[in-house]
Amino acid sequence: MHPRTDTLAMFSTFATFAGDRFDTWRSSPPLARSMQKVLLQSNVPDKSEQFWALYWFRLRHDHPNAPGHLWAYLQEPCFWAAENITRRFTTVQCSPADGFQIAIANVNRILNGYDPDFGSSLKAYAHKAFGNCIRDQLRQQQEINISSDWGLLRRVSQTQLTQALLTAGFVQLGAYILIWQCFKAICIPDLSRSTARGLPPPSPQQFEAIAKRYNQMCQGLSPELATVDMGTQDVDTQWLAMELSKLATIVRNYLNPTVVSLNQPQYDDHSGEEPVNMLASDSTPMTELVASEDNGQQQQWMQQINQVLKAAIADLDAPSHNLLVLYYQQKLTQTDIAHQLHSQQYQVSRKLRRIRQQLLLKVAIWGKETLHISPESAILGNVSEVIHEWLQDHYSLEPPEVSE
Amino acid sequence: MSLLLDNPVQPVLKMPAAPAQWQRCKSMADPAARWRLYLHQLGLTALMAWCQEEFEGPVLPWPHAAPFDSWHVVDGLALQLGDTRIVVILSESIDAAELQVPQEWVDLRDWSADYYIAAYIDVDEEQLALWGYGTYDQLKNQGTYNLAERTYSLKDTELVQDFSVFWVALQLAQPSYLAPDPLPDLPAPQAEGLLQRLVSAPDPRLTLPISQWGALLCNDHWRQQLYQQRLSLSPVCIEDWLNQIYEQGWQPIEELRPQASASRFRSAASGTAVLTCGKKILLNATPDELLLMFSVDIEASKRRNIRIQLHPSGDSLLPNNVVLALELSETGELLKTVKAGIQDDFIQIPPFRCSAGQRLRVHIQLADSMCQEEFIS
Numbered sequence: 001m002h003p004r005t006d007t008l009a010m011f012s013t014f015a016t017f018a019g020d021r022f023d024t025w026r027s028s029p030p031l032a033r034s035m036q037k038v039l040l041q042s043n044v045p046d047k048s049e050q051f052w053a054l055y056w057f058r059l060r061h062d063h064p065n066a067p068g069h070l071w072a073y074l075q076e077p078c079f080w081a082a083e084n085i086t087r088r089f090t091t092v093q094c095s096p097a098d099g100f101q102i103a104i105a106n107v108n109r110i111l112n113g114y115d116p117d118f119g120s121s122l123k124a125y126a127h128k129a130f131g132n133c134i135r136d137q138l139r140q141q142q143e144i145n146i147s148s149d150w151g152l153l154r155r156v157s158q159t160q161l162t163q164a165l166l167t168a169g170f171v172q173l174g175a176y177i178l179i180w181q182c183f184k185a186i187c188i189p190d191l192s193r194s195t196a197r198g199l200p201p202p203s204p205q206q207f208e209a210i211a212k213r214y215n216q217m218c219q220g221l222s223p224e225l226a227t228v229d230m231g232t233q234d235v236d237t238q239w240l241a242m243e244l245s246k247l248a249t250i251v252r253n254y255l256n257p258t259v260v261s262l263n264q265p266q267y268d269d270h271s272g273e274e275p276v277n278m279l280a281s282d283s284t285p286m287t288e289l290v291a292s293e294d295n296g297q298q299q300q301w302m303q304q305i306n307q308v309l310k311a312a313i314a315d316l317d318a319p320s321h322n323l324l325v326l327y328y329q330q331k332l333t334q335t336d337i338a339h340q341l342h343s344q345q346y347q348v349s350r351k352l353r354r355i356r357q358q359l360l361l362k363v364a365i366w367g368k369e370t371l372h373i374s375p376e377s378a379i380l381g382n383v384s385e386v387i388h389e390w391l392q393d394h395y396s397l398e399p400p401e402v403s404e
Numbered sequence: 405m406s407l408l409l410d411n412p413v414q415p416v417l418k419m420p421a422a423p424a425q426w427q428r429c430k431s432m433a434d435p436a437a438r439w440r441l442y443l444h445q446l447g448l449t450a451l452m453a454w455c456q457e458e459f460e461g462p463v464l465p466w467p468h469a470a471p472f473d474s475w476h477v478v479d480g481l482a483l484q485l486g487d488t489r490i491v492v493i494l495s496e497s498i499d500a501a502e503l504q505v506p507q508e509w510v511d512l513r514d515w516s517a518d519y520y521i522a523a524y525i526d527v528d529e530e531q532l533a534l535w536g537y538g539t540y541d542q543l544k545n546q547g548t549y550n551l552a553e554r555t556y557s558l559k560d561t562e563l564v565q566d567f568s569v570f571w572v573a574l575q576l577a578q579p580s581y582l583a584p585d586p587l588p589d590l591p592a593p594q595a596e597g598l599l600q601r602l603v604s605a606p607d608p609r610l611t612l613p614i615s616q617w618g619a620l621l622c623n624d625h626w627r628q629q630l631y632q633q634r635l636s637l638s639p640v641c642i643e644d645w646l647n648q649i650y651e652q653g654w655q656p657i658e659e660l661r662p663q664a665s666a667s668r669f670r671s672a673a674s675g676t677a678v679l680t681c682g683k684k685i686l687l688n689a690t691p692d693e694l695l696l697m698f699s700v701d702i703e704a705s706k707r708r709n710i711r712i713q714l715h716p717s718g719d720s721l722l723p724n725n726v727v728l729a730l731e732l733s734e735t736g737e738l739l740k741t742v743k744a745g746i747q748d749d750f751i752q753i754p755p756f757r758c759s760a761g762q763r764l765r766v767h768i769q770l771a772d773s774m775c776q777e778e779f780i781s
Contacts, residue, residue: 113561157497188439352412357568375576381564
């Protein structure tokens, strides 16, 4: 893939794939026109991509094209995250193009999770968040592959079950959710006989117990909690066994990976229709001002943090420094590092976390004393992200020791 | 985008299986409660080790060392780290996409915590992963309240998914929140009545309005009562023992005790019993387990000769004043009672005869803490 360098393209083109490989950047005409327009109108001298990213981020709920521009902008971090993760993760079959599809579906979640205050750039944040989406998805896929249908049914979340039912075309879900809850209350793994993920089908006695519980629960429901009419008749065990087996199949089908056809438009860009409302109210000097200020603050903040972290790193002992080099510069996995240092993976993990904790504590105390930043969890979380990215940058700038 | 299992800021703790604890949990008739008890015991061991390593001050489980009496009905594992209370919610959900906290941990004054932690547990891989946390304020103000489940939940994106942040926040931040109002105490007769409704309810947690449920739960005595009564919900059947079916923690004496003490018990039971079964009992007031023993002789025309004994778990003596009583289940009529003195190494209900199918209750009590076993002769 060749990175986009032109600001107009960055906010108006989408990646297309040929087979498993990146093919080309496809332009969305409405987004290109919209971007062209703000570029021409802009009074702000700073027209960096960071500025425009913050500009559209601030407008994402108010401007009809803002989500489209952000979606286009985030194509690159998404692609690189997919490329990076799928190459490393070998236990589940997943091409970079598959990874891209998985990750890009999470743009809205990522935008909702991003907080520019005391945080990093949108691009850096998104790169990491896309990577996490893919890794989480692959972890789940692995779990799904090795679970029995019943083990899976017991361990889906209610959200997933609801989605599965809706996807299968069900509308009245209340009774099914209750059946599922009763199943979970009765069928627990017997660890002397099977694993939790290999849960066997319910025994006849268990089906009976589930039916009994279901009937009890139906009677106990107060009218305002009974969102659907469950009927007043008691269900019989046979019917329940049938419905429950159906649920297990629905969940399995929903969670099994489906092949998404590539090159379907990933973002509905309303080609052809020019939204009338956006033509009129496009001039948003206020947003520009805010975005510009955000951008300035973010850069200043990064410079300050840079100073503090450089000093903090210099204080680290040699083994800690060495560990950071292995992890951030040579990009070894924790398991590989453990091999190299003749230690255990969890010890490496703990040591890495302690170093980050130590750095975070220094930045937090500095921030509290000089900038009066309140050390509350949400802000510290942003700062910790920045430290992680800073470590990546810092160590990638240094030439590897061997070449010196 | 939550749980990664290879992220240094999301600690993955070892959580080895504990077959002995699993056996012990079998005394709980309700399968969901049994599973919850088991998971919380595993989780507590793993989390205590982790907290003690990371936190310099004292770390204690809350409200006491083995809170089975809250675990069997409410999800959530509370730890006191110095002045800070955390509640860890264990979940097996594959997607690990949200932190769902029972309302009890938020809205009951005594139970509310400073931080709520989302943990993903995998009993097959024997690991527990901490992947995110939120504060009381977040849960109360940003969280979604689910009326049907009585839970507050935060989505993964709303949680801080970084435990280097957690320990720094613990050092620097002073979580401040308005504690919820305390609930009024329930008068004893009312509490007794509510308890009776809960004993056989399919889901006791959601049976009563939260104000009444909360008041019961916050009271150590009522909470303990509920646990004991649900524990003895399904009677043990001596007929099953004859068919070698042992449930709810009951085991034949040979399996329960090593040879030495088994022979000691035999001699005490004069060695004539056809069948000797025992069960380990834990009273809150004693540090050690006690052993409840039944020896049964089967006589002609389905009559039983039954002897019931209470032993200490080791070679020590019984706690002074512990009471062993036998009553009729249907009427509650007290048939016999014995009390241990200072020097007793066991006490027993004298052998008695009865026909098969009689429903009886054994009652063990020391100070405020008590335990019951229902059985069918």
